Amino acid sequence: xxxxxxxxxxxxxxxxxxxxxxxxxxxxxxxxxxxxxxxxxxxxxxxxxxxxxxxxxxxxxxxxxxxxxxxxxxxxxxxxxxxxxxxxxxxxxxxxxxxxxxxxxxxxxxxxxxxxxxxxxxxxxxxxxxxxxxxxxxxxxxxxxxxxxxxxxxxxxxxxxxxxxxxxxxxxxxxxxxxxxxxxxxxxxxxxxxxxxxxxxxxxxxxxxxxxxxxxxxxxxxxxxxxxxxxxxxxxxxxxxxxxxxxxxxxxxxxxxxxxxxxxxxxxxxxxxxxxxxxxxxxxxxxxxxxxxxxxxxxxxxxxxxxxxxxxxxxxxxxxxxxxxxxxxxxxxxxxxxxxxxxxxx
Amino acid sequence: xxxxxxxxxxxxxxxxxxxxxxxxxxxxxxxxxxxxxxxxxxxxxxxxxxxxxxxxxxxxxxxxxxxxxxxxxxxxxxxxxxxxxxxxxxxxxxxxxxxxxxxxxxxxxxxxxxxxxxxxxxxxxxxxxxxxxxxxxxxxxxxxxxxxxxxxxxxxxxxxxxxxxxxxxxxxxxxxxxxxxxxxxxxxxxxxxxxxxxxxxxxxxxxxxxxxxxxxxxxxxxxxxxxxxxxxxxxxxxxxxxxxxxxxxxxxxxxxxxxxxxxxxxxxxxxxxxxxxxxxxxxxxxxxxxxxxxxxxxxxxxxxxxxxxxxxxxxxxxxxxxxxxxxxxxxxxxxxxxxxxxxxxxxxxxxxxxxxxxxxxxxxxxxxxxx
Numbered sequence: 001x002x003x004x005x006x007x008x009x010x011x012x013x014x015x016x017x018x019x020x021x022x023x024x025x026x027x028x029x030x031x032x033x034x035x036x037x038x039x040x041x042x043x044x045x046x047x048x049x050x051x052x053x054x055x056x057x058x059x060x061x062x063x064x065x066x067x068x069x070x071x072x073x074x075x076x077x078x079x080x081x082x083x084x085x086x087x088x089x090x091x092x093x094x095x096x097x098x099x100x101x102x103x104x105x106x107x108x109x110x111x112x113x114x115x116x117x118x119x120x121x122x123x124x125x126x127x128x129x130x131x132x133x134x135x136x137x138x139x140x141x142x143x144x145x146x147x148x149x150x151x152x153x154x155x156x157x158x159x160x161x162x163x164x165x166x167x168x169x170x171x172x173x174x175x176x177x178x179x180x181x182x183x184x185x186x187x188x189x190x191x192x193x194x195x196x197x198x199x200x201x202x203x204x205x206x207x208x209x210x211x212x213x214x215x216x217x218x219x220x221x222x223x224x225x226x227x228x229x230x231x232x233x234x235x236x237x238x239x240x241x242x243x244x245x246x247x248x249x250x251x252x253x254x255x256x257x258x259x260x261x262x263x264x265x266x267x268x269x270x271x272x273x274x275x276x277x278x279x280x281x282x283x284x285x286x287x288x289x290x291x292x293x294x295x296x297x298x299x300x301x302x303x304x305x306x307x308x309x310x311x312x313x314x315x316x317x318x319x320x321x322x323x324x325x326x327x328x329x330x331x332x333x334x335x336x337x338x339x340x341x342x343x344x345x346x
Numbered sequence: 347x348x349x350x351x352x353x354x355x356x357x358x359x360x361x362x363x364x365x366x367x368x369x370x371x372x373x374x375x376x377x378x379x380x381x382x383x384x385x386x387x388x389x390x391x392x393x394x395x396x397x398x399x400x401x402x403x404x405x406x407x408x409x410x411x412x413x414x415x416x417x418x419x420x421x422x423x424x425x426x427x428x429x430x431x432x433x434x435x436x437x438x439x440x441x442x443x444x445x446x447x448x449x450x451x452x453x454x455x456x457x458x459x460x461x462x463x464x465x466x467x468x469x470x471x472x473x474x475x476x477x478x479x480x481x482x483x484x485x486x487x488x489x490x491x492x493x494x495x496x497x498x499x500x501x502x503x504x505x506x507x508x509x510x511x512x513x514x515x516x517x518x519x520x521x522x523x524x525x526x527x528x529x530x531x532x533x534x535x536x537x538x539x540x541x542x543x544x545x546x547x548x549x550x551x552x553x554x555x556x557x558x559x560x561x562x563x564x565x566x567x568x569x570x571x572x573x574x575x576x577x578x579x580x581x582x583x584x585x586x587x588x589x590x591x592x593x594x595x596x597x598x599x600x601x602x603x604x605x606x607x608x609x610x611x612x613x614x615x616x617x618x619x620x621x622x623x624x625x626x627x628x629x630x631x632x633x634x635x636x637x638x639x640x641x642x643x644x645x646x647x648x649x650x651x652x653x654x655x656x657x658x659x660x661x662x663x664x665x666x667x668x669x670x671x672x673x674x675x676x677x678x679x680x681x682x683x684x685x686x687x688x689x690x691x692x693x694x695x696x697x698x699x700x701x702x703x704x705x706x707x708x709x710x711x712x713x714x715x716x717x
Contacts, residue, residue, distance in 0.1 A: 121691040131687045134634045138679025259505045312517035319509040326498040
């Protein structure tokens with residue numbers, strides 16, 4: 001974890017010319033695709049946003065924890081438990097807002113458990129996350145009952161004048177609430193981390209806890225708060241799966257999204273906007289995967305091979321992409337310096 | 347993980363050795379008792395009788411000759427998986443991908459098993475085991491190379507490779523290697539040739555014998571060879587190892603290759619000894635079980651055997667428990683997570699039992715995401 005001077009630091013201030021260029025090129029591609037196949041393009045883009053929602057929420061959960069110096073590989077398990085209990089809350093109360101609040105609370109509680117293990121009990125943080133992941137699979141599997149019925153899922157809210165803009169309207173302004181919340185949270189967490197005293201304290205604790213302690217910051221309290229907030233974000237991601245995307249619970253329905261989130265967090269150099277870029281990439285891979293069956297008849301001849309590819313290979317794509325992203329970016333990204341280490345006063 | 351593994355009774359008094367083993371087993375034993383107690387509370391909350399449930403669990407795992415052989419059957423891949431994770435831990439690496447490596451080993455051993463006919467049993471079995479092990483090693487080598495050359499953390503890459511392996515084996519079993527016999531519609535390979543089936547030796551399945559030999563071999567590798575010394579040095583302090591002239595890259599790659607090799611044999615043994623063919627959904631959850639076992643054994647290869655037998659008993663008895671008491675078999679995952687928690691958070695148990703932590707080797711895992 002030694003850094004060299006050539007390594008890009010996670011910073012929010014510089015203007016990211018490279019990413020602006022990439023996004024500009026993508027925007028042009030989208031326009032070309034829209035001109036040729038408007039409906040399919042809109043469908044893929046809408047699906048991209050929705051598919052990226054749990055990933056960006058999970059990545060922000062990771063950012064909250066890791067910026068304060070706590071590794072959290074238990075995001076997968078946090079999502080799964082919150083998805084399950086949020087779903088049960090929906091079954092019992094029939095109130096989707098209450099159920100979403102429940103998912104948030106459950107995520108926060110599991111986050112507190114992670115903080116207890118990693119900070120107070122000084123358990124190796126990667127093992128602490130693994131405990132949460134195994135516990136989540138066992139707990140949700142044990143209490144899962146088939147055949148429960150819910151009263152619907154969170155519906156898209158149309159933001160009236162904005163949603164009639166071509167492309168942007170249906171993609172950004174006709175989404176269900178948790179997707180909107182995730183988009184707002186990207187900005188909120190960015191501002192919190194880089195523009196407030198609280199964010200400065202968080203980053204100080206993650207980079208140099210001893211120095212933070214010297215100036216009077218309660219290192220472990222900051223870490224507890226951050227890990228609990230991180231848990232709530234993971235809980236919201238879980239709530240998205242059962243309350244907004246699917247409407248019901250399936251065993252192991254997180255399907256590695258928690259781990260993809262961590263890769264996206266690294267890709268985004270521990271910044272919310274960077275992670276959002278990574279999440280959209282995965283959202284796009286997933287959207288293509290789920291849209292391909294609907295698009296088969298519309299594919300141009302030179303893309304006909306896509307419809308003959310076995311589904312298992314298309315299913316591998318997001319995971320291969322994660323590996324490629326990680327291999328390509330991790331070396332150049334620098335994690336918070338104090339990550340994974342228990343802080344003890346000298 | 348704070349205590350050194352008990353040294354073998356080479357020149358040491360046997361009695362002292364026995365005492366050291368007992369002392370090392372104290373914390374895991376206490377963790378198991380506490381985890382089972384909490385599990386009982388959860389079973390009671392869900393409306394089942396915990397005494398009936400545990401009675402059936404242990405009866406189903408230990409109560410009869412059949413139960414015992416089922417336990418050995420379940421414990422065999424667990425030993426290989428536990429060894430795979432423990433070996434990687436020794437080098438400071440966290441291999442969560444034993445599952446994927448096992449799948450690759452299982453399907454390729456199955457392929458050698460059904461695609462070749464008429465070989466003598468010794469040759470056929472050896473070949474199938476070797477190919478299975480090598481495919482497991484290759485699968486882990488991907489994560490090893492990514493870690494060594496790009497710094498991509500093995501926790502994420504091995505998990506991602508699990509999903510890729512799951513899709514790949516699913517495709518093989520449903521496509522090119524599918525069982526085309528009339529009447530079969532599910533994804534699975536044909537049955538292996540009779541010569542490729544693992545025999546029993548003096549009534550004991552060859553698989554468990556191989557597993558025990560593997561545990562001894564890993565112990566020997568770690569504590570009695572230069573490679574083992576270098577692996578341990580990298581695991582304890584990578585910068586010190588680098589300073590001493592050990593190639594951290596080479597050791598990272600080697601540790602994951604050996605780890606995958608072990609998981610691959612585990613899959614091969616399961617295919618050749620128990621299932622007789624490959625079918626998807628095979629041994630789901632092994633990767634996490636293997637982590638519990640490696641930590642319960644405090645990364646000691648010999649202690650992996652009793653730890654695997656314990657989890658094996660629970661797996662063997664789970665269906666009887668579900669049948670007799672109504673407690674769903676997933677409770678054993680919860681119990682495993684609790685065992686893992688209490689072993690890892692041993693400060694709590696030490697406080698209750700008034701056992702001091704001893705200085706010794708320490709497994710460092712959370713060294714961050716970078717290289």
